[in-house]
Amino acid sequence: MTPSLVPTPSSVHALAVDNCLTRNDWICGAYFSSSRVDALQTALLQHIGIVVASVVLGFVIAFPLALLGRRYRKLEALVVGTSTAIYTIPSLALFSLLVPLTGLGVETVVLGLGLYSLTILVRSMIDGLRAVPDDVRESALGMGYAPARLLWRVELPLALPTIMGGVRVATVSAVALTTVGAILDYGGLGSLLIEGSSTNFKAQVLFTSFMCVALAVALDLLLVGLQRALTPWRRTAASR
Amino acid sequence: MINDVYAWLTDGSNWVGGSGDQALTRLYEHLLLTAVSVVMAIIVGLPLAVWLGHRGRGGTLAVNVSNIGRAIPIVALLALLSLGLFGSSVLGPFGRAGLATLVTLALFALPPIITNTWVGMREVDSDTIEAARGMGMSEGEVLRRVELPLALPIIFSGIRLAFVQVWATATIAALVAGPGLGRIITHGYDADDPAEIIAGALIVAVIALMLEVGLAGVQRLLDPVGRARRDTAKRDTRRGSDNRLPVGPTP
Numbered sequence: 158m159t160p161s162l163v164p165t166p167s168s169v170h171a172l173a174v175d176n177c178l179t180r181n182d183w184i185c186g187a188y189f190s191s192s193r194v195d196a197l198q199t200a201l202l203q204h205i206g207i208v209v210a211s212v213v214l215g216f217v218i219a220f221p222l223a224l225l226g227r228r229y230r231k232l233e234a235l236v237v238g239t240s241t242a243i244y245t246i247p248s249l250a251l252f253s254l255l256v257p258l259t260g261l262g263v264e265t266v267v268l269g270l271g272l273y274s275l276t277i278l279v280r281s282m283i284d285g286l287r288a289v290p291d292d293v294r295e296s297a298l299g300m301g302y303a304p305a306r307l308l309w310r311v312e313l314p315l316a317l318p319t320i321m322g323g324v325r326v327a328t329v330s331a332v333a334l335t336t337v338g339a340i341l342d343y344g345g346l347g348s349l350l351i352e353g354s355s356t357n358f359k360a361q362v363l364f365t366s367f368m369c370v371a372l373a374v375a376l377d378l379l380l381v382g383l384q385r386a387l388t389p390w391r392r393t394a395a396s397r
Numbered sequence: 398m399i400n401d402v403y404a405w406l407t408d409g410s411n412w413v414g415g416s417g418d419q420a421l422t423r424l425y426e427h428l429l430l431t432a433v434s435v436v437m438a439i440i441v442g443l444p445l446a447v448w449l450g451h452r453g454r455g456g457t458l459a460v461n462v463s464n465i466g467r468a469i470p471i472v473a474l475l476a477l478l479s480l481g482l483f484g485s486s487v488l489g490p491f492g493r494a495g496l497a498t499l500v501t502l503a504l505f506a507l508p509p510i511i512t513n514t515w516v517g518m519r520e521v522d523s524d525t526i527e528a529a530r531g532m533g534m535s536e537g538e539v540l541r542r543v544e545l546p547l548a549l550p551i552i553f554s555g556i557r558l559a560f561v562q563v564w565a566t567a568t569i570a571a572l573v574a575g576p577g578l579g580r581i582i583t584h585g586y587d588a589d590d591p592a593e594i595i596a597g598a599l600i601v602a603v604i605a606l607m608l609e610v611g612l613a614g615v616q617r618l619l620d621p622v623g624r625a626r627r628d629t630a631k632r633d634t635r636r637g638s639d640n641r642l643p644v645g646p647t648p
Contacts, residue, residue: 241609244561246565247566247568247601248565249569250598250599251598254595254602256591257398329467336471337472337569340572340582347472350470350473350476353476354472354475355573362476363477366470370468
């Protein structure tokens with residue numbers, strides 16, 4: 158990525174104005190014009206909105222499914238089997254198969270990503286709840302906890318690390334997969350990425366790629382922080 | 398709508414035709430890309446992970462490589478490689494941007510292979526390895542005759558996962574005008590032809606499911622010991638255990 162010192166005469170523009178944009182450098186300060194920064198901001202907000210909406214949607218559907226799956230073994234087999242099938246379908250195909258149901262809008266992207274999140278979250282919820290030790294459950298029941306209180310006060314807090322693990326995987330995956338929504342013009346940063354790719358605009362491709370990874374890392378760190386805040390007892394246990 | 402899709406799928410000219418970029422060509426590209434890139438990833442990743450697992454080193458790398466892989470959008474890597482290092486010229490039967498696509502796919506096939514192989518090697522019971530050494534086996538024999546056979550089911554499930562993920566990833570190559578079946582879908586969007594979009598998506602999805610089910614069957618055939626063990630014991634702790642590690646969705 159060494160910037161060439163000699164202006165390349167290959168393009169007509171280069172003869173007119175020579176800067177990193179006309180040279181099509183990978184890294185280019187002139188790329189950040191105010192209109193492009195606006196576009197980046199809009200795309201970033203759209204990206205975050207799609208990720209958050211899809212993970213929340215997946216979570217809201219996954220929770221009752223996990224509770225039901227935990228109670229009824231056959232239903233669990235069905236839920237896990239269906240999730241494996243959904244996992245397997247490529248995102249571009251999944252979005253496309255949803256188009257007849259939800260149209261060419263942002264709903265399709267959110268629903269498709271929500272289905273992926275759902276499959277991750279259901280598994281982590283069932284695993285987390287199942288890992289609660291039986292004696293803990295017995296003790297709580299012996300102390301007179303009603304089932305609902307047992308769930309909220311004992312089982313969910315103990316299952317939280319596993320569930321949050323699922324939320325982190327779902328979120329990071331959703332950040333990467335949102336880019337595929339560009340096919341429906343709702344890909345957040347992915348739309349700019351693909352526009353850059355099709356117009357051979359290197360600075361845009363590199364910077365939006367970087368933003369995608371940075372967003373995934375930032376959201377992951379945020380969730381780690383949230384998990385630590387939600388489980389203060391684990392911190393004291395860990396710093397023995 | 399269903400009739401239109403059916404009509405598209407049963408129209409022979411959509412499968413084979415003059416211009417050479419009909420569905421069968423795309424299917425061939427897609428299969429070829431998937432197979433070659435997974436084999437490339439196996440050649441690179443498997444020996445590395447077997448060695449690291451045998452020596453008990455590199456755990457952080459082996460586990461985190463999957464997390465890193467999840468955070469990098471395929472579209473981004475494809476776009477970067479096809480604009481940069483590898484260019485987007487046609488590579489023989491691999492189609493447009495063939496080299497960039499191939500390398501991207503191989504990179505995305507690496508994490509499940511490395512992670513599963515490493516975990517498989519580490520999960521071999523240390524008493525068993527100790528016993529093999531006690532019987533006078535050399536390190537090479539321990540690796541070849543004890544660790545690898547016992548780790549094989551988990552290693553294979555990593556390869557299976559890599560196949561399914563790469564099949565899915567290859568679809569996305571079309572977004573950066575690369576090769577493969579995704580081109581049918583993107584062409585459908587460009588031509589505003591819902592029947593073509595759905596037909597393309599169906600082809601991709603059905604073959605993905607077939608791949609998953611078929612490889613799961615192969616895995617069961619390869620693992621008679623595990624099957625017997627699963628049937629008798631541990632039914633409760635590891636229900637539905639197909640040796641599959643928790644993963645994100647396919648791309």
